[in-house]
Amino acid sequence: MKANYGYMDGSGEYFITINTDPCTECTEHPCVAACPVGMLEIIVDDYDDEAAAVKEEHRKKLKYDCAPCKPVAGRSPLPCVTACPQDAISHSW
Amino acid sequence: MADKKKEFWRWREYNWRDESKDWKSADVITAGVDVGSVSSQAVIMLDGELFAYSNMRTGSDSPDSARKAMSWAMEDTGMTLDDVHYTVGTGYGRVNVPFADRAITEIACHARGGNTMYGPTVRTILDMGGQDCKAIHCDDRGKVSNFLMNDKCAAGTGRGMEVFADLLAVSIEDVGDLSLDVDEEPPPVSSTCVVFAKSEATSLLRNGWSTNRVLAAYCSAMASRVVSLLERIGVEKDFAITGGIAKNRGVVERLERELGLTSLKSKYDTQIAGALGAALFAKALEEKKRAKAV
Numbered sequence: 001m002k003a004n005y006g007y008m009d010g011s012g013e014y015f016i017t018i019n020t021d022p023c024t025e026c027t028e029h030p031c032v033a034a035c036p037v038g039m040l041e042i043i044v045d046d047y048d049d050e051a052a053a054v055k056e057e058h059r060k061k062l063k064y065d066c067a068p069c070k071p072v073a074g075r076s077p078l079p080c081v082t083a084c085p086q087d088a089i090s091h092s093w
Numbered sequence: 094m095a096d097k098k099k100e101f102w103r104w105r106e107y108n109w110r111d112e113s114k115d116w117k118s119a120d121v122i123t124a125g126v127d128v129g130s131v132s133s134q135a136v137i138m139l140d141g142e143l144f145a146y147s148n149m150r151t152g153s154d155s156p157d158s159a160r161k162a163m164s165w166a167m168e169d170t171g172m173t174l175d176d177v178h179y180t181v182g183t184g185y186g187r188v189n190v191p192f193a194d195r196a197i198t199e200i201a202c203h204a205r206g207g208n209t210m211y212g213p214t215v216r217t218i219l220d221m222g223g224q225d226c227k228a229i230h231c232d233d234r235g236k237v238s239n240f241l242m243n244d245k246c247a248a249g250t251g252r253g254m255e256v257f258a259d260l261l262a263v264s265i266e267d268v269g270d271l272s273l274d275v276d277e278e279p280p281p282v283s284s285t286c287v288v289f290a291k292s293e294a295t296s297l298l299r300n301g302w303s304t305n306r307v308l309a310a311y312c313s314a315m316a317s318r319v320v321s322l323l324e325r326i327g328v329e330k331d332f333a334i335t336g337g338i339a340k341n342r343g344v345v346e347r348l349e350r351e352l353g354l355t356s357l358k359s360k361y362d363t364q365i366a367g368a369l370g371a372a373l374f375a376k377a378l379e380e381k382k383r384a385k386a387v
Binding site for chain 1: 200201238240241242244286321322
């Protein structure tokens with residue numbers, strides 16, 4: 001399942017997509033520790049699979065909460081995306 | 094003394110029951126309670142078949158709304174909460190359904206409910222709810238494969254439509270039909286914010302636009318807003334719409350026109366999709382529980 005967490009408003013579209021099928025195969029979930037603002041958590045979803053998800057309190061302010069990892073110039077690869085061994089995380093912006 | 098202000102946004106609350114069914118002869122009685130931000134529904138199923146449901150406005154207290162919706166669905170049946178084997182809570186207030194055995198997200202429940210309402214060919218479900226909008230892809234069993242939800246602002250939601258009904262003094266149930274009664278399709282109003290759309294509508298009325306034309310401009314804006322949400326995950330056929338806005342022809346027809354697709358129609362009430370899915374989940378979970386106990 002592709003879970004899109006985020007929103008679209010007048011300024012643009014801000015979604016973090018987590019592909020839960022490969023995500024459930026990962027046991028370590030290094031993405032959780034990799035996020036400097038602790039935005040990710042492991043949940044048991046509606047189908048009883050364990051997968052990463054964006055915490056509820058961050059879902060409506062991704063543009064701002066992800067900003068430290070997305071400087072206008074000299075952007076490094078995103079820590080959550082790099083940490084995921086399953087290549088299951090992507091950002092829409 | 095001032096007259097009591099007419100509430101144009103207020104939609105009809107109702108309950109329904111299949112009087113040909115006797116719940117006492119059912120083996121598995123399950124319930125789904127969808128406590129949304131604007132409306133609450135309770136669905137009761139007997140052995141996986143729809144028996145009764147209610148649809149009412151959510152109050153300020155979610156547990157109370159859940160209890161009221163459930164007791165209204167059970168009205169005149171002689172059934173009590175103790176007779177229900179398994180209850181699943183869903184929706185915005187799903188964790189506040191005091192008698193629920195489990196809470197499941199409305200995304201999974203809408204997919205499951207949509208699969209039953211529209212059949213196994215449905216692949217894209219658009220739920221236009223009271224204060225959010227969800228685009229869901231699902232497989233032939235109603236399992237979610239992709240979803241996207243926008244609940245950051247009221248544009249493209251039922252609450253936005255209620256605001257417009259009140260502003261234009263048109264009953265919410267007539268908005269869709271009246272919006273189609275225009276000679277020429279007007280350009281849409283602001284689709285990104287209900288507050289801006291409302292002030293834009295006020296100036297359009299001042300400039301001599303008819304009420305129907307303003308309604309058409311708003312329904313069109315809502316359709317455009319939702320199309321951009323759907324475009325993010327893509328629309329796979331068959332396509333269906335659930336939620337209260339599915340009853341608004343003005344939005345549905347414009348949406349279909351923009352997508353170049355016709356949405357599936359169902360004999361079920363589109364507002365009960367989430368609660369219906371929850372009741373179906375409840376049946377599967379009750380059967381699993383019984384199988385484990387053997």
